[in-house]
Amino acid sequence: MAAVLLASAVLTLTFVLVEAAPGSAADLIPAERPLPPEARARLEAAYGLDRPPLARYGTWLSCAVRGDLGWSISRGRPVAVVLAGALPATLLLSGLALLVQIGLGVALGTLHVVRPRGPFDHAAGVLGLSLASIPTFWLALMAILALSYRLPLFPPSSSRSIGADAWPLAARALDTLWHAALPATVLGLGAAAALARYVRAGLLRALGEEFVRAARARGVPPSRLVTRHALRATLPPVVTLAGVSLPALVSGSLVVEVVFGWPGMGRLAYDAVVARDLPVVLATVLVATVVVVAGSLAADLGLAWADPRARGAVSEPA
Amino acid sequence: MTRAARLGTAVIGIWVAVAVAAPVLPLTDPAVQPDGVALRTLPPLTHAWEVRLPDGTIRYANEVRREGTGPIAARRGETWSDLPAEAQVRKRLFVLGTDLFGRDLLSRLVWGARSSLLAGGLAAAVALLLGTTIGLAAGLAGGVTDRVLMRITDGALAVPRLFLLVLLAALYRPSLPLAVLTIGATSWMVAARLVRGEVLTLSGRPFVHAARSAGATPVRIALLHVLPAIGTLVAVEASLRFGQSVLLEGSLSFLGLGVPPPTPTWGGLIAEGRDRLLDAWWIATLPGIALAGVVVATQWIADGVRGDIVIRPREERP
Numbered sequence: 001m002a003a004v005l006l007a008s009a010v011l012t013l014t015f016v017l018v019e020a021a022p023g024s025a026a027d028l029i030p031a032e033r034p035l036p037p038e039a040r041a042r043l044e045a046a047y048g049l050d051r052p053p054l055a056r057y058g059t060w061l062s063c064a065v066r067g068d069l070g071w072s073i074s075r076g077r078p079v080a081v082v083l084a085g086a087l088p089a090t091l092l093l094s095g096l097a098l099l100v101q102i103g104l105g106v107a108l109g110t111l112h113v114v115r116p117r118g119p120f121d122h123a124a125g126v127l128g129l130s131l132a133s134i135p136t137f138w139l140a141l142m143a144i145l146a147l148s149y150r151l152p153l154f155p156p157s158s159s160r161s162i163g164a165d166a167w168p169l170a171a172r173a174l175d176t177l178w179h180a181a182l183p184a185t186v187l188g189l190g191a192a193a194a195l196a197r198y199v200r201a202g203l204l205r206a207l208g209e210e211f212v213r214a215a216r217a218r219g220v221p222p223s224r225l226v227t228r229h230a231l232r233a234t235l236p237p238v239v240t241l242a243g244v245s246l247p248a249l250v251s252g253s254l255v256v257e258v259v260f261g262w263p264g265m266g267r268l269a270y271d272a273v274v275a276r277d278l279p280v281v282l283a284t285v286l287v288a289t290v291v292v293v294a295g296s297l298a299a300d301l302g303l304a305w306a307d308p309r310a311r312g313a314v315s316e317p318a
Numbered sequence: 319m320t321r322a323a324r325l326g327t328a329v330i331g332i333w334v335a336v337a338v339a340a341p342v343l344p345l346t347d348p349a350v351q352p353d354g355v356a357l358r359t360l361p362p363l364t365h366a367w368e369v370r371l372p373d374g375t376i377r378y379a380n381e382v383r384r385e386g387t388g389p390i391a392a393r394r395g396e397t398w399s400d401l402p403a404e405a406q407v408r409k410r411l412f413v414l415g416t417d418l419f420g421r422d423l424l425s426r427l428v429w430g431a432r433s434s435l436l437a438g439g440l441a442a443a444v445a446l447l448l449g450t451t452i453g454l455a456a457g458l459a460g461g462v463t464d465r466v467l468m469r470i471t472d473g474a475l476a477v478p479r480l481f482l483l484v485l486l487a488a489l490y491r492p493s494l495p496l497a498v499l500t501i502g503a504t505s506w507m508v509a510a511r512l513v514r515g516e517v518l519t520l521s522g523r524p525f526v527h528a529a530r531s532a533g534a535t536p537v538r539i540a541l542l543h544v545l546p547a548i549g550t551l552v553a554v555e556a557s558l559r560f561g562q563s564v565l566l567e568g569s570l571s572f573l574g575l576g577v578p579p580p581t582p583t584w585g586g587l588i589a590e591g592r593d594r595l596l597d598a599w600w601i602a603t604l605p606g607i608a609l610a611g612v613v614v615a616t617q618w619i620a621d622g623v624r625g626d627i628v629i630r631p632r633e634e635r636p
Contacts, residue, residue, distance in 0.1 A: 006473045014485065021489035133613035135565055137572045138588055138606030145595045145603075251480035255569050259592075269481055270573060273488040281485050288478040296476065 100188025109199025243299025323622020444502025449509025457517025
C-alpha cells in the first residue's frame with residue numbers, strides 16, 4: 001500500500017518537475033534549423049503537448065501503470081524495453097555490493113570487539129571512518145588505477161569479456177563475476193563502515209547479556225561465543241540497516257556504473273541526460289525508487305526471519 | 319571536545335580560510351594556461367623555468383642551461399639556443415604539479431575548495447533549515463500533521479537521491495544555485511526525523527508546559543524554547559550534513575552536472591583526471607584526498623559534539 005502511494009507520488013513529482021522546467025518537450029527533438037511555428041504546432045499536437053496539463057498527467061499515470069514509460073528519443077525504442085535491458089545488470093551489481101557490505105561490515109564489527117579499546121578496535125575504527133568518507137567515484141578511479149592498470153588483476157570496464165557470448169554458461173557467469181568484482185566491492189565498501197558500527201554496538205550489548213554468560217559458563221570458547229551466539233543477536237539491526245542503506249546503494253551504483261562502464265540503469269540515466277533523452281531519465285528515477293521500495297519490503301521480510309519478535313509487527317496491515 | 323574533534327575543526331577551518339583567501343593568496347590564476355606544451359601534466363614537486371625575453375614575452379621551458387653567451391632552454395621536443403644573453407630565467411616550483419592544459423593544480427585545488435565548500439555549506443544550510451522546520455512542525459503539532467509529514471519524510475528517504483539530482487540537472491541548466499537548492503531539497507529528511515524525535519521527548523518537559531500555560535504561541539515555543547534545547551543535536555547533524563553535501567556536490571560535478579566549468583570544483587578536477595589516470599595520476603588523486611579529508615573532519619567534529627550529549631534519547635516511532 002505504502003509502496004503504491006510512493007510510486008504514484010514519484011510519478012506526480014516527476015510530472016510536476018518536467019512541467020515546471022523551462023522549454024517544451026518539442027525543443028528536445030533534434031532539428032537542424034529552428035522549427036517554423038506551424039511545424040512546431042503540428043509536432044505538439046502529434047505528441048499531445050497542446051492538451052491541458054491535467055489531461056496529460058492522467059495519460060502519464062495510466063500509461064505508467066500499464067508499464068508504458070514512453071519512447072526513448074536517443075535509442076529509438078520503447079523506454080520500458082531499454083530499461084528492462086539495463087535493470088538486471090544494476091540488480092546484480094547492487095546485490096553483490098550488498099553482500100560485500102554485509103560481509104565486510106560484520107567482519108569489521110567483529111574485529112572491533114575482539115578486544116574493545118584494543119589495537120584492532122582502533123584500526124577497524126580508522127578503516128571504517130575512512131571508508132565512510134571516501135567519495136565512491138574517487139575510490140572507483142583509485143581501484144581502477146591500482147588493480148586494473150598497475151596490477152592488471154581486474155578489468156577496468158564493461159561487464160563481460162569480448163567474445164564471451166560464445167562461451168558456456170558457467171564460464172560466462174564467472175566472467176561476469178570477475179568484471180563485477182571491482183565495482184561491487186567499491187560500491188559495498190562505503191556502506192560497510194556504517195554497518196560495522198552497528199555490529200560493534202550490537203555485539204558489545206549481546207556479550208553482556210545472560211544467554212552469552214550462560215554459554216560462557218558452559219565452557220563455550222570465546223571465538224564460538226562471538227560467532228555462534230552473540231552475532232546471531234546482532235542480525236536484526238544488520239538486516240534493518242541493510243534495508244535502510246538501499247537508497248544510498250542504488251544512488252552509488254549510478255556513479256560506479258558510469259566509472260566502470262557497467263551497462264546498468266545508472267549509466268543509462270547518465271547517457272540519457274547527456275543525450276537529452278528525458279523519458280529515459282524520468283523512467284530511471286521511477287524504477288530506481290521501485291527497486292529501493294521492493295528491497296525495503298524484502299528487508300522487512302528478512303527482519304521477520306531474523307527476529308522472531310518482529311513477526312507479529314510485519315503481519316499487520318501497514 | 320575530543321582531540322579528533324579539535325583536529326577536525328582545524329582541518330575545516332584551514333580549508334575555509336584558504337578558500338576565502340584564495341583571491342589574495344600568491345597563486346596563479348586557476349584558469350590561465352601559460353604553456354600547454356612545457357607545463358602539461360607536470361608531476362607534483364616539479365620545477366619549470368620561466369624565460370623572460372627582453373621584449374617582454376615569456377616562454378616556459380623544462381630545462382635551462384647557461385653556455386657561453388646566453389641561456390639554452392629546452393621544452394618538450396624543441397631546444398632554443400638563440401636566446402639573448404639578457405633573457406631572465408626564473409625557476410618555478412609546481413608543488414602539486416599541473417593538469418592536462420598546464421594549469422597549476424595547487425591553485426585549482428584551492429579555487430576548487432571555494433566552490434565545493436560553498437556549494438556544500440549552502441546546501442547543508444538549506445537542508446537543515448527545511449529539516450528543522452519540518453521536524454519542529456511535526457513534533458509540536460502532532461496528530462494528522464505529524465503523520466502526514468512523517469510519511470512524506472519516509473517516502474523522500476526511499477528515493478535514490480542521485481537519480482533525482484541527475485533528473486533535475488537534465489531539466490534545468492546546471493549551476494551553483496541549482497546544485498545548492500537540489501542537494502538541499504533532497505537532504506532534509508534525517509534532520510527532520512531527528513528533530514521530531516527530540517521534540518517529542520522534550521514536549522512533555524515542564525519548561526514546555528510552563529511556556530504553553532503562559533500563553534506562548536506554538537511558533538514562539540518552537541523557536542525560543544524547543545530549538546535552543548536541541549542545539550547540540552542540530553550541530554551534530556549540521557556537521558555530518560556539510561560533509562555529505564560536499565560529497566554529493568562532488569559526485570554531481572564529477573558527472574558534469576554540478577557547478578559548471580570553467581569554475582574549478584573538486585569533483586570536476588577528479589573528472590578531468592579520470593582519462594589520464596595512467597600517466598598523470600595526481601590530477602584525480604589529490605582532489606579526492608582533499609574531499610575525503612573534509613568529510614573525515616566533519617565526522618570527527620560530529621563524534622566530538624555528540625560525545626557531549628549525556629543522554630541520547632532514542633528516536634520514537636509512531
